[in-house]
Amino acid sequence: MEVEIRNRPAFANLLVNLQPGDRIIAEADAMASMSSTVDMTTRMNGGLFRALARRFLGSESMFVNQFTTNTSGHIVLTQPFPGDIVCVELRGNTLFLQPGAFLACEPGISLGLGFAGLRSWISGEGLFRLKMSGTGRIWFGAYGAIFTREVTDEYIVDTGHLVAYEPSISIRVGLAGGVFSSFFSGEGLITRVRGPGKIYMQSRSFDGLAAWTNAHLW
Amino acid sequence: MLDPNQQFRGGVFHHSIPDGRIGAEIRITPSEIIAEPSAEALSAMDPSEVARLPRWVIPLSECQVDLGGASGRMVFCRNKERDLTIFCEERGFAAMLGDRSGGRISEQLHLVRERQAGENHRFRFWLAVGAAGTLLFGVIGYYSVLAAARFAIAAVPISMDEKIGSMAMQTIEKEKKLSADHPATKFTTEIVDRLKPHAAIPEMNFKVIVIDSSEVNAFALPGGQMVVYTGLLKKAESGEQIAGVLAHEMSHATLRHGLQRVSQSLGIVAAIQFLIGDAGGLLALGSQAAQTSILTSYSRQSETEADLEGARMLHEAGLDPESISEFFDKLKKEDGDIPGVLVWVSSHPLHEQRIESIAKFKSTLGKKEYSSLDLDLETVKKSLE
Ligand SMILES: [Zn+2]
Numbered sequence: 086m087e088v089e090i091r092n093r094p095a096f097a098n099l100l101v102n103l104q105p106g107d108r109i110i111a112e113a114d115a116m117a118s119m120s121s122t123v124d125m126t127t128r129m130n131g132g133l134f135r136a137l138a139r140r141f142l143g144s145e146s147m148f149v150n151q152f153t154t155n156t157s158g159h160i161v162l163t164q165p166f167p168g169d170i171v172c173v174e175l176r177g178n179t180l181f182l183q184p185g186a187f188l189a190c191e192p193g194i195s196l197g198l199g200f201a202g203l204r205s206w207i208s209g210e211g212l213f214r215l216k217m218s219g220t221g222r223i224w225f226g227a228y229g230a231i232f233t234r235e236v237t238d239e240y241i242v243d244t245g246h247l248v249a250y251e252p253s254i255s256i257r258v259g260l261a262g263g264v265f266s267s268f269f270s271g272e273g274l275i276t277r278v279r280g281p282g283k284i285y286m287q288s289r290s291f292d293g294l295a296a297w298t299n300a301h302l303w
Numbered sequence: 304m305l306d307p308n309q310q311f312r313g314g315v316f317h318h319s320i321p322d323g324r325i326g327a328e329i330r331i332t333p334s335e336i337i338a339e340p341s342a343e344a345l346s347a348m349d350p351s352e353v354a355r356l357p358r359w360v361i362p363l364s365e366c367q368v369d370l371g372g373a374s375g376r377m378v379f380c381r382n383k384e385r386d387l388t389i390f391c392e393e394r395g396f397a398a399m400l401g402d403r404s405g406g407r408i409s410e411q412l413h414l415v416r417e418r419q420a421g422e423n424h425r426f427r428f429w430l431a432v433g434a435a436g437t438l439l440f441g442v443i444g445y446y447s448v449l450a451a452a453r454f455a456i457a458a459v460p461i462s463m464d465e466k467i468g469s470m471a472m473q474t475i476e477k478e479k480k481l482s483a484d485h486p487a488t489k490f491t492t493e494i495v496d497r498l499k500p501h502a503a504i505p506e507m508n509f510k511v512i513v514i515d516s517s518e519v520n521a522f523a524l525p526g527g528q529m530v531v532y533t534g535l536l537k538k539a540e541s542g543e544q545i546a547g548v549l550a551h552e553m554s555h556a557t558l559r560h561g562l563q564r565v566s567q568s569l570g571i572v573a574a575i576q577f578l579i580g581d582a583g584g585l586l587a588l589g590s591q592a593a594q595t596s597i598l599t600s601y602s603r604q605s606e607t608e609a610d611l612e613g614a615r616m617l618h619e620a621g622l623d624p625e626s627i628s629e630f631f632d633k634l635k636k637e638d639g640d641i642p643g644v645l646v647w648v649s650s651h652p653l654h655e656q657r658i659e660s661i662a663k664f665k666s667t668l669g670k671k672e673y674s675s676l677d678l679d680l681e682t683v684k685k686s687l688e
Pocket of ligand 1: 555601606609
């Protein structure tokens with residue numbers, strides 16, 4: 086299965102070329118266009134309870150779509166916000182994704198929803214996270230550009246900017262400065278990540294978008 | 304209890320691996336930690352890549368351990384050069400390491416756990432401080448907006464009360480309303496007319512209607528329209544007692560308790576609209592809340608205010624402020640245990656306290672010769688039979 090990430094980084098989308106026997110699983114509303122030779126089947130993502138949990142706790146769709154073909158064809162998958170998409174290949178390892186970031190994966194990947202903890206929640210990274218494990222490629226998106234970092238010791242990320250991280254990464258919440266400078270500088274809370282492991286960050290945050298929108302509504 | 308051949312699922316970080324990491328099976332021998340690519344990982348790799356992959360070994364004697372990861376329970380084992388990390392999150396891995404290293408690694412892990420516990424402790428402390436702070440901020444914010452709304456009500460024109468009152472009036476069952484020339488209507492109107500000059504807002508458009516119903520009830524709507532049920536008139540022993548009830552109800556109107564109720568029941572949104580003076584939006588909200596049940600169920604504080612203001616009006620009008628206490632004392636004694644009938648009393652709780660506070664207030668008003676109303680309640684009662 087050939088997958089190309091096009092129009093990077095601002096309006097990235099996936100062009101998937103399917104051959105007989107190929108299968109790709111995608112977030113329910115990710116499909117933007119496809120060949121008429123491609124078959125789409127919608128299925129609940131891992132049983133009713135898990136699907137419901139994914140929907141309400143992880144703000145992902147209850148359903149995922151599976152695409153196959155008997156001849157050949159292509160699909161275009163997009164994410165609902167402007168930004169880059171990356172591909173990560175799992176080989177028996179695990180990756181945690183921020184709710185809403187998942188776009189597509191190969192059938193060897195299993196998706197689960199896990200409690201991310203209060204620390205994650207306070208630092209604006211969500212109370213729950215998607216757990217991707219198995220073997221195969223996954224594609225996920227971000228708001229703005231995506232940059233990665235191999236964290237060996239400790240690293241500081243602004244809240245709301247962490248998109249994905251490995252299970253070997255620990256997350257702690259911290260203040261950007263002192264108690265007062267933190268609240269008046271607008272930096273407030275920060276996320277301290279500790280390695281070893283890789284983190285994926287987005288260059289923009291949805292909180293920032295919300296704040297900007299609010300400031301321009303009146 | 305420890306199976307020496309146990310395999311653990313985990314992973315390896317090493318520069319020799321394409322992409323730097325791989326899922327692995329881990330064994331702990333009496334002298335070494337050995338990791339090999341997991342079957343799952345191998346299945347996803349090119350055979351040529353697999354051939355080049357070594358086994359990763361860390362001698363137990365030089366293993367440096369740390370705990371961390373997203374769960375806080377992942378065990379990291381590093382070699383002396385710190386360029387190879389074998390990690391595992393499975394239960395029993397730490398115990399096995401401790402066991403095989405003769406306690407040295409257990410000690411290291413113990414120190415790390417203590418450090419983590421300290422961090423968790425601090426985190427929980429600041430979490431509690433943050434939660435308490437947020438709560439306090441919210442509560443203070445809520446009450447200051449409500450308090451500000453209370454003052455802002457003074458700036459809303461009385462015509463607003465009248466509009467809300469009229470809307471509420473439309474929802475009241477008026478089929479059994481007594482005519483304007485009925486003795487009961489004339490009687491209550493006469494009392495209201497006498498009390499009116501002493502009201503806090505004398506120019507308020509007070510109006511009273513009487514409805515034929517066994518309910519012992521009376522209420523005032525915002526703007527000064529009042530409803531008295533014949534059940535209440537029948538229960539009264541004197542005109543002064545009815546004057547007491549009406550003075551209390553007129554006070555609810557002049558103190559604008561209805562608007563306060565609207566602002567409270569509609570919450571913060573309405574309160575803010577009060578503040579920014581959005582009369583149109585307020586009216587729209589008011590129409591939703593213009594149900595008598597909401598408008599006339601006041602807070603305890605409002606009831607006390609109305610009692611005292613009513614007592615003041617009675618005093619000014621030359622009537623005994625305690626006639627109101629007298630009336631609900633009688634109601635309480637006679638029918639206090641019949642539920643549902645005495646709506647007016649049951650909607651006005653804390654009976655004894657009210658009687659007491661009215662008596663106390665009366666003593667501050669100064670001595671005065673109180674007269675009686677020269678109105679004939681008996682004729683009115685007869686006309687209702
Ligand atoms: Zn009252």
